[in-house]
Amino acid sequence: MIEWFHPSLFFIFGAFLIPFLKDKVLKTYLIVITVLALIDVLLMSEGIYWKYSFIGNEIIFGNVDKLSLAFAYVFTIMACIGVIYALHVNDRGQHIAAFLYVGSSLGVIFAGDYFTLFVFWEIMAFASAYLVFAKRERVAIEAGFRYLLFHIFGGVCLLGGIILHYIGTGSLLFGLIEKDGSLAFYLILIGFIVNAAVPPLHAWLTDAYPEGTITGSVFMSAYTTKTAVYVLVRAFPGTEALVWLGTIMTLYGVMYATLQSDFRRLLAYHIVSQVGYMVTGVGLGTELALNGSVSHAFTHILYKGLLFMGAGSVIYMTGNRRLDQLGGIYKTMPITMILYMIAGFSISAFPLFSGFVSKSMIVAAASHDHRAIVALLLIMASSGTFLSTTLKLPYFMFFGKDSGIRTQEPPLNMLIGMGIAAFLCIAIGIFPGPLYAVLPHPVHFEPYTGDHVTGSLGILMFTALGFFMLIKRLEPHPTISIDTDWFYRKGSNIFMWVANNPIAAYEGYIGEIYNVWFTYLTLKFSDFLWRVFDSRIIDGAVNGVARIYLIITSFVWRIFDVRIIDGLVNDIADFWMDFGGVARFSQTGMVRNYAFFMLLGGGILISYYLFR
């Protein structure tokens, strides 16, 4: 009996078989693999598994406790939903990328040390970037590159932090970080909050998610930000800065969302807003707050996945992603609309829907901590959530002015995927018990008290009143809003100017110096070496050997045939001549050849030390 089996292996190794399968076999295979992973996670028990020693450090693949299990449950559930929703997709590259993406996020969740965490962290970035590239449109590919570059920036910060942390503490174990204000602390924090999309480091999300493929964005909405929440919960609970960053996030996302007409971008800004609640919970750091963050991540993955699935279905059927061009499609897509509305009520924390039982925990934690401003701002943001996702978006998409678009419901597999997510949203909302049971700390929180319910209804219903009063101001227009991505999208023009003018001139100058000195000297030096080697050492060696042989043969010439000896001597000389020629070829004066030999040598050295 295997003690523990890493669920990532289903996805990561499972991905390698996808290219060889097609049609029904592929569909069955995708479902079987995700269900196996789900069962694997459900049967898991807490403990430390798969611990190895690697170049003098412990690496742990299986750090299983209540916190990692809570995330693993929802990650594998969402994988099943996402795979069902994406079954109709014929592009196998997307299935492979989704599998690698889910598998590597599970790898992060169970990583017990920074090394494992970092490796999976980077696989996540690259696998998810493919889900944007796979749309194969110029806009998407550009957004995908910006997405990737931003994550590489975050990854480099994280790696730097990990190295400094290792130098400082001598340990690579991943756990609570001492709040010593060191550079390592801040670099790791920045690496994590890049993935959590904390402003001003959030623009990769709202830039790339609306450009991803229909099914790809569903996966992306679930995993990257929530693995970041997970690592923050584990390493940074009680970090005061996160309280304020998180609170600002909730309102920042909501404010920008009201300006959007691309409805997946609107939803993406609400990811920023919702993850803000979780980040605030991490910053508060109390048991109630951390439970709130984890449970909100859990419910968020399901309802945000459902929102993206609903929006994706509309794009899939109408080919349109703009609110100002849609309207009146409830007639032909009523089921999609109802399923979308369930997610809308869940994200708005309507009583009896899933967001209510998780978001109220974080707000309550802020109140218990006597943080009046934080609590008030979080409630204000929840009003904005209801306003954009549940009132404005469906109003202008499904109702409103009839756009004349007539379509039909999406394929059955998409409806089933959405149906499962909708069922879970309602089930968790009505029976929060099972969700509370998997949270990392014991739960002493009752969501359905009279004042919670009337309080929420008061906020939400009077938000609706405000919406209908100001509905004219909310009409979507074909505009885009600039965000912090401006700095690297418009700022890149400045960068390009600098690159084309001063740097190009400088580069020419440096290149000249390089040519004159480095290449010239290296060539001269290698030429010199070659001559010395050739004339002194090789000739000397050959002559020496030949002389010894001659001396010996002069004594034993009667025994050995002189011609054989000569032949042997000539062979040795030929070998050294050939070797010298090869050595000369390596001294070409071309940087890439030097780099190749350095890498080759480095690789040999490293593998020697690793495997000796």
Added chain:
Amino acid sequence: MIKRFIDFVDSIKNMNELRRPFYIILVLVVLSDFFVHREHAAFFWDHIPGWSALYGFISCIVIILVSKFIGHEWLLKEEDYYD
């Protein structure tokens, strides 16, 4: 069932027909807030019945007006801005 739902939505000719039930719901929400037991109140405003309704309304108006103001003054650009 779905057809009936579509017919029901179709039967609503304009938003005015929904006003009366909507206002009734609003009144009920505020009234119910007077009768709940408040054991978790952390701040003084939590004791005021109808506070959440007022705050929700203010929040909604503030979010719409502030974001639209910032948007029109500063953030909103033509769609080909980055091209």
